[in-house]
Amino acid sequence: MSSLMVSVSGVRGIVGEGLTPEIAMNFAQAFGVYADGGKIVVGRDSRVTGALIYKAVTAGLLSVGCDIIEIGICPTPTAQLAVESFKAAGGIMITASHNPIMWNGLKLLGPDGLFLDAEQGEKVLALSRKQDLPFAAWDKIGVEVHYSHAVEEHLQAIVALDYLDIDKINQRRFKVVADCVCGAGAVMVPLLLRKFGCEMVALNAEPSGLFPHNPEPVPENLTELCDEVKRVDADLGLAVDPDSDRLALVSEKGEALGEERTLALAVKYILSRKSGPVAINASTSKATEDVALAAGSKVYRTKVGEINVAKKMREIDAVVGGEGNGGVILPDIHLGRDAPVGIALTLQHLAEFGGTLSELNASLPQYVITKDKVQLGDIDSEAALQKLREDYAHEELDFTDGVKILRENSWAHIRASNTEPIIRVIAEAPTGAEAEQFCSEIKTRF
Numbered sequence: 001m002s003s004l005m006v007s008v009s010g011v012r013g014i015v016g017e018g019l020t021p022e023i024a025m026n027f028a029q030a031f032g033v034y035a036d037g038g039k040i041v042v043g044r045d046s047r048v049t050g051a052l053i054y055k056a057v058t059a060g061l062l063s064v065g066c067d068i069i070e071i072g073i074c075p076t077p078t079a080q081l082a083v084e085s086f087k088a089a090g091g092i093m094i095t096a097s098h099n100p101i102m103w104n105g106l107k108l109l110g111p112d113g114l115f116l117d118a119e120q121g122e123k124v125l126a127l128s129r130k131q132d133l134p135f136a137a138w139d140k141i142g143v144e145v146h147y148s149h150a151v152e153e154h155l156q157a158i159v160a161l162d163y164l165d166i167d168k169i170n171q172r173r174f175k176v177v178a179d180c181v182c183g184a185g186a187v188m189v190p191l192l193l194r195k196f197g198c199e200m201v202a203l204n205a206e207p208s209g210l211f212p213h214n215p216e217p218v219p220e221n222l223t224e225l226c227d228e229v230k231r232v233d234a235d236l237g238l239a240v241d242p243d244s245d246r247l248a249l250v251s252e253k254g255e256a257l258g259e260e261r262t263l264a265l266a267v268k269y270i271l272s273r274k275s276g277p278v279a280i281n282a283s284t285s286k287a288t289e290d291v292a293l294a295a296g297s298k299v300y301r302t303k304v305g306e307i308n309v310a311k312k313m314r315e316i317d318a319v320v321g322g323e324g325n326g327g328v329i330l331p332d333i334h335l336g337r338d339a340p341v342g343i344a345l346t347l348q349h350l351a352e353f354g355g356t357l358s359e360l361n362a363s364l365p366q367y368v369i370t371k372d373k374v375q376l377g378d379i380d381s382e383a384a385l386q387k388l389r390e391d392y393a394h395e396e397l398d399f400t401d402g403v404k405i406l407r408e409n410s411w412a413h414i415r416a417s418n419t420e421p422i423i424r425v426i427a428e429a430p431t432g433a434e435a436e437q438f439c440s441e442i443k444t445r446f
């Protein structure tokens with residue numbers, strides 16, 4: 001994998017290799033010019049390189065005349081909300097999301113708290129390549145202030161959601177094992193669980209950035225969490241990624257449900273309370289779509305990427321949506337993937353349901369998703385996708401994002417990654433064997 005990935009959604013790299021302080025500073029300068037020297041909210045996850053990258057970002061923003069509101073270590077959705085509440089010109093979240101410990105990066109936010117879209121991101125990229133950015137004169141450089149209540153405000157916004165009955169959740173006295181992977185979730189998830197009267201067993205709840213395992217909340221990385229749920233006889237387990245926009249659930253039996261179930265459950269719950277359209281990305285489980293259709297909702301599929309889903313949700317006035325990788329988006333609070341919101345909805349859902357999480361999960365349509373990838377090497381991604389279009393021309397195809405092959409009870413989605421030099425091959429079917437078979441059938445075409 002290349003150690004620096006530059007895309008319209010930001011920059012991500014291995015610190016000291018691809019991502020240097022100069023590059024972070026340059027991007028911050030470009031973003032500051034793009035934001036016309038306005039006020040910028042800056043947050044970061046807990047990575048050990050976060051303080052260093054923050055200083056580079058600070059230098060960049062101040063040098064082009066931006067004022068900075070520094071909100072410290074927090075989830076990405078907290079930064080999104082803070083941009084809105086401060087009526088800032090934009091935001092920078094210093095994080096490499098689910099990437100391992102040696103990575104860091106910048107996620108760029110517009111004045112509405114949404115990620116920049118492709119067109120906006122392209123403008124920042126173009127500015128970053130210019131040699132003559134308009135630096136501020138000595139008496140026009142920006143001012144940096146620190147603000148320490150962003151997480152508390154995010155918590156308050158969640159607790160105030162109409163969907164929640166805090167007393168009802170409190171009565172269940174849920175025993176919850178939370179794995180915050182020593183990421184930014186550690187500064188928020190324990191506080192949230194306390195507000196819901198949960199008995200919390202905290203794993204990796206210091207925001208030290210010293211991730212004790214691969215921080216992507218997929219089942220193979222959650223063995224410690226699953227074991228602990230069984231050991232302490234908890235009602236459920238939950239895991240968030242380092243910037244806490246993705247949420248994965250573990251049942252009371254110690255089974256990782258897989259991130260797709262987080263969104264399917266959240267959509268099922270919201271649609272039991274409110275009707276309206278739903279937007280999800282092209283790779284999201286059919287379980288979510290089936291649940292929404294059964295509730296009478298219209299379902300819109302978008303390109304993968306939070307901003308694509310968020311913009312569609314705004315356009316159609318969606319009641320809920322998100323990405324199947326554990327990214328729940330609830331527009332009542334904001335148009336961004338929000339793991340703490342996902343936790344709150346899961347607890348409310350479980351409190352109303354009355355049974356266990358595995359019973360609740362069993363009430364959803366059952367599918368298995370297999371995610372695979374093809375290393376690109378010398379292969380040109382466009383040519384490879386074009387060949388697939390021709391190979392599968394006799395089947396039902398969708399080109400919303402790359403190529404999606406739709407069969408009666410299964411689908412496969414093939415697209416070039418936005419963040420890595422690979423082609424992702426994802427297939428879903430009623431059983432794991434069928435999904436794997438579909439994936440390997442496609443891989444033989446490359």
Ligand code: MG
Pocket residue numbers: 097098241242243244245246
């Ligand atoms: Mg993330």
